Amino acid sequence: MTEIFANTSFSSADHEDSDDDEVTNHFRKRNWEWARDECFVCHQKSARFIRNATPKSKLKVSGKGASGLRKCSYPQCPVLFHDRCYLNFSEGDFLPSMHVLDAFGEPCFDPIIQGKKWICPQHECNACHQELLRTRSQLGAVISCVECIFAWHRSCVPVGSHHVNRFQDKCVLCPRHSDLEKKSRFNMPYCVVCDKKLMENKIKCDSCIRSFCEECWAKDIKKKKLRRTHNSSEDRFVCGFCICVDHPRIGDYVLALSGRKLYPAKSLHADQIPSSLLRKSDLVEKLEEPGYVLIRWIEGLEVPNYAVVSYKHLVPMPKSFSCFIWKTLKKCGNIYSAVDELYKKQEVCFGLDRSLPVEVKRVKSVPYKKIEV
Known part of the structure; x- marks a missing residue:
């Protein structure tokens, strides 16, 4: 194996604590302009005038500047936001109520009055958070998106991210900033939630290849979102996985579309491409753009085959080997x-x-102190 770009190296030094002013060839300098003087949600620099039933005397809480913007309580974090914008922010399955802490460090019932620490989304792994692994999501160093508020463990970066080198890159460009569109009319023949085989009554996502049965679709209100395209007056269904950017992690086993069929593969980081494939300019060019992912087909061969596919054209493997897709x-x-x-x-x-x-x-557990009673 060798790297794609001559400027990349495979040093495993501590790069999580990076200098934002460092200028290098790719994602090693973050674009902080959006965060330093405006709300990361509404992108306004001044206070928002929102009707509020709470008395003004109760709204005088610490942490706000003259503009009405509150600064994230995490040490040295420059992110600013309005209270109301923050409390209504739910992108990426973010739960504001879990990130406003009271004086005892616990989530508080009334954030406006009791909130002492307000933590922005970039201090936890979004992938772990979306899988409800809340404890591990807040442990360990994370790598942030170069353009938005989200972050991940290096081991949890989602497919479709522009992540050239696992060791040198200090930021990634997440799929939210990819303009790739689904190029196939194919949708998977089973429900992505329950693995049930689907016949006629299936709900198809127009943004990816996922499908849903009516039962699973009805259970999850969050995913019921229709968007209208600019070129058509018809409603277009975009599933909750696409809306929340809840995609497999790089390194996961997936099903990838090839022609009109799904085949098993393992998603890989771009720097894991074999040197023999570097001559294939079409593969390398795709990996230089956000939205594509390197995969290795699961074929049981001694010399495996590789491909580069759009993240819109792959889904996680079924939860069990009993899924009917394997019988095919x-x-x-x-x-x-x-x-x-x-x-x-x-x-x-x-x-x-x-x-x-x-x-x-790598996180060292805090040693217990013996208390004499």
Whole structure:
């Protein structure tokens, strides 16, 4: 294996504590202009005039500047926001109520009055948070998006991110800033939530290849969002995974679209591309753009095949080997056997079954102090 770009190296030095003024070839300098003097939600620099039933005397809380903007309580964080903007912010499944702490360091019932510490989204791993792994989401160093408020453990960066080098890059460009569109009319033949085989009554996402059964769709109100395109008066369905940018992590096993069929693969970081593929300019050019991901097909071959696909054209592997999609691959003996082996070794994991990110493992536990009674 070798790197894609001559300027990248594989040093494992501590780069989480980076200098924002350092200028290098790719994402090693963050664009902070959006955060230093305006609300990260509404992008306004002055106070917002919002009707509020709370008496003005109760709204005089610490942490605000003359403009009505509050500064994130995390040490040396420059992010600013209005209280109301923050409390209504839900992008990326962010839960404001869990990030406003009272004097005892606990989430408070009334943030406006009791809130002492207001923490912005860039101090936790968004991927772990979305999988409800709240404790590990707030442990370990994270790497931030160069253009927005979200961050991830280096081990948890989502597919579709422009992440050239795992070791040198101090920021990434997340899929929110990709203009890639779905280029296929194909949608997966089973429900992405319950793995149920779908026939006629399936709900298709127009932004990715995910499909949903009516039962799973009805249970999750969050995902019921229709957007109207500029070129059409018809409503366009965009699923909750796309809206919240809840995609597989780089390194996860996935199903990727090839032609009109889904095949198993493993998503990889761009710097893991074999040197033999560097001559294929079409692959390298795609990896230089946000929205694409390097994959290695699961075929049971000694010499594996690689491809670069749009993050819109892949989904997580089914939760179990009993999903009917695997029966369609029985004729492909090598693929079927290789996937069976992955499930037996429990390498296809979700949620609590995931191993701890390397960044979390590095965190030293706080030593207990013996208290004499």
